[in-house]
Amino acid sequence: MKPTDPSITWLEEKPLGLAERLYLPLFVQGLATTARHLVSPKVTVSFPEERPTVGNPLIYRGVHRLNRDDEGRVKCVACFLCATACPAHCIDIVATESPWPDREKYPEAFQIDELRCIFCGMCEEACPVDAIELTSLLDLTGKSREEMIFDKEKLLSVYDMTKDSEPMKSASLGGTL
Amino acid sequence: MSDWLPSPTTIAALAKIGLLIGGLMTAAAYLVLVERWMAAWVQDRKGPNRVGIPLTKIRLFGLGQPLADGLKIILKEDFTPKHVDKVLYAAAPLVLLAASLAIFAAIPFGSVLPPLGIAGLPDPVPFLVAPALDVGVLWVFALSSIAVYGVLLGGWASNNKYGFLGGLRSSAQLVAYEIPLGLGLLGVVLAAGSLKLDAIINAQAETGIWYAFAQPLGFIVFLVAAFAEAARLPFDLPEAEQELVGGYHTEYSGIKLLLFLVSEFLHMVTAAFLIVIMFLGGWHLWGVTGSGQEVTWLGAFLRFAVLSAKILGVILFFMLVRWSWPRFRFDQLMNLAWKVMLPLGLANLVTVATVEEFRPQLVEALGAGAAGWVALLIPWGVFFAGWIAAGLLTPSGTDNTPIRTHGPLDVEHELVEV
Numbered sequence: 185m186k187p188t189d190p191s192i193t194w195l196e197e198k199p200l201g202l203a204e205r206l207y208l209p210l211f212v213q214g215l216a217t218t219a220r221h222l223v224s225p226k227v228t229v230s231f232p233e234e235r236p237t238v239g240n241p242l243i244y245r246g247v248h249r250l251n252r253d254d255e256g257r258v259k260c261v262a263c264f265l266c267a268t269a270c271p272a273h274c275i276d277i278v279a280t281e282s283p284w285p286d287r288e289k290y291p292e293a294f295q296i297d298e299l300r301c302i303f304c305g306m307c308e309e310a311c312p313v314d315a316i317e318l319t320s321l322l323d324l325t326g327k328s329r330e331e332m333i334f335d336k337e338k339l340l341s342v343y344d345m346t347k348d349s350e351p352m353k354s355a356s357l358g359g360t361l
Numbered sequence: 362m363s364d365w366l367p368s369p370t371t372i373a374a375l376a377k378i379g380l381l382i383g384g385l386m387t388a389a390a391y392l393v394l395v396e397r398w399m400a401a402w403v404q405d406r407k408g409p410n411r412v413g414i415p416l417t418k419i420r421l422f423g424l425g426q427p428l429a430d431g432l433k434i435i436l437k438e439d440f441t442p443k444h445v446d447k448v449l450y451a452a453a454p455l456v457l458l459a460a461s462l463a464i465f466a467a468i469p470f471g472s473v474l475p476p477l478g479i480a481g482l483p484d485p486v487p488f489l490v491a492p493a494l495d496v497g498v499l500w501v502f503a504l505s506s507i508a509v510y511g512v513l514l515g516g517w518a519s520n521n522k523y524g525f526l527g528g529l530r531s532s533a534q535l536v537a538y539e540i541p542l543g544l545g546l547l548g549v550v551l552a553a554g555s556l557k558l559d560a561i562i563n564a565q566a567e568t569g570i571w572y573a574f575a576q577p578l579g580f581i582v583f584l585v586a587a588f589a590e591a592a593r594l595p596f597d598l599p600e601a602e603q604e605l606v607g608g609y610h611t612e613y614s615g616i617k618l619l620l621f622l623v624s625e626f627l628h629m630v631t632a633a634f635l636i637v638i639m640f641l642g643g644w645h646l647w648g649v650t651g652s653g654q655e656v657t658w659l660g661a662f663l664r665f666a667v668l669s670a671k672i673l674g675v676i677l678f679f680m681l682v683r684w685s686w687p688r689f690r691f692d693q694l695m696n697l698a699w700k701v702m703l704p705l706g707l708a709n710l711v712t713v714a715t716v717e718e719f720r721p722q723l724v725e726a727l728g729a730g731a732a733g734w735v736a737l738l739i740p741w742g743v744f745f746a747g748w749i750a751a752g753l754l755t756p757s758g759t760d761n762t763p764i765r766t767h768g769p770l771d772v773e774h775e776l777v778e779v
Contacts, residue, residue: 202752205752205753206749206752208748211685211686214685214686215682215685217685218403218681218684218685219681221402221403221404221405222399222402222403222681223402224405225405226402226405226406226407227405227406228401228405228406228407230407
């Protein structure tokens with residue numbers, strides 16, 4: 185685009201006023217702003233002692249969980265949609281024939297490598313049965329790489345741990361699904 | 362007394378040197394913590410508040426942080442790159458630190474102690490390492506100029522573009538601002554009639570009029586120049602991180618970097634000392650400290666406390682300004698030095714010289730009281746006149762409007778045609 189193009193609106197820089205040219209008034213203004221912030225309340229969260237508040241757990245993307253249905257069975261139907269959607273290839277599912285009549289397959293093993301995961305939430309969006317969800321747990325630590333690979337039991341236990349504080353996400357609750 | 366024992370004066374001087382260096386180093390370490398706190402608070406953070414007594418869980422508001430900082434940087438690898446000039450590279454931080462510490466030989470850090478007859482000191486003991494030095498101000502200025510060598514050597518010996526540019530910028534800036542600094546100082550020296558810093562304080566204490574009130578223009582010029590000399594924001598171009606990676610100390614690490622950083626802090630402390638001593642009355646405070654040379658122990662302590670409080674106040678101001686103002690551009694920096702501060706400093710010098718020259722005639726014509734007021738009002742008139750003139754005639758404005766007749770494509774076109 186040329187500078188002479190009529191679609192460009194050129195804005196003139198405002199000439200400096202007297203206060204700006206005298207410099208000191210603006211200086212005092214700046215100092216007043218800094219001094220106000222010097223004494224204003226601080227936003228720091230002292231982490232281990234103090235927990236940060238998660239604004240809306242429904243849209244927060246923390247540690248994964250595998251949901252259970254009403255009978256306490258894993259909801260997952262081993263369709264591999266999450267593993268396919270995962271950009272980090274951190275989900276590993278071994279499917280086998282389901283012992284229950286209401287579905288064909290269920291996951292014999294379900295592993296998520298939390299160290300590879302980038303917490304993008306695509307697995308959650310891909311899941312057709314709302315089985316995999318991201319919770320608002322935000323401090324994920326472990327002492328070894330092996331410990332950070334979460335298997336089915338671990339993921340189900342995350343569900344047991346968080347089901348009371350965080351109901352399953354659905355559109356009616358303002359969630360992403 | 363036997364010959365091999367040093368004289369009490371020597372012992373007193375050594376004690377003062379020890380106290381001063383120890384105090385300064387500790388103060389510098391804790392001022393780093395204060396600076397980090399100020400930075401955090403201004404940005405609505407809490408700042409370092411965890412390090413307390415080592416090996417315990419006692420936190421003490423983070424007062425152990427300087428120790429942790431120091432240990433960390435000392436234990437870091439002291440890496441010397443292959444492409445540097447080894448001798449100068451090692452010498453630069455030492456030159457800088459030695460110069461910034463030696464400055465304090467001529468700077469009083471209190472008033473006087475009462476005579477210690479028992480210890481063989483019949484005269485009042487001044488809070489000054491070199492009390493007999495008649496050229497105190499010159500000593501301070503000579504050594505602060507030598508500090509430029511450290512910066513320049515560091516930048517040059519690093520054999521690195523960023524270091525080199527930082528060193529060059531630094532030397533240009535420091536040379537430019539020595540002049541307004543000197544002009545601000547000359548006014549004070551003229552009025553006090555002495556080059557000794559303690560005599561300058563005494564002159565202010567006797568009249569009760571600090572030179573900041575008697576020479577407002579000189580005070581402003583000196584203050585701005587002191588900020589630039591200490592390379593503090595908004596004049597920290599020698600080490601503008603965004604442009605120069607760190608400036609003259611880009612290639613330094615470990616304890617050599619620590620020496621550079623400590624020296625920089627000492628520059629700020631020196632600047633605060635000079636501002637307080639020359640313009641804010643030193644240890645003098647109306648109705649608290651008195652003004653004579655005869656002091657009690659309590660008086661001596663009060664004067665020391667007042668001086669320290671004032672210096673801490675000025676340093677806090679330095680730190681607050683750091684977060685209030687964006688950095689100047691280099692041409693603006695130079696414009697400010699040569700086109701604004703230099704004329705204002707000259708105007709201040711002429712005013713002070715005129716007032717001091719005609720003071721006896723004024724006193725004769727108007728009486729002492731009225732003459733004092735006139736001698737105070739004239740500098741203030743010059744101050745406002747100079748301020749408004751500098752504002753209205755601002756030569757530091759720069760035309761930032763884009764050139765509309767040429768676009769990038771046009772230029773390319775012309776090049777092809779040629």
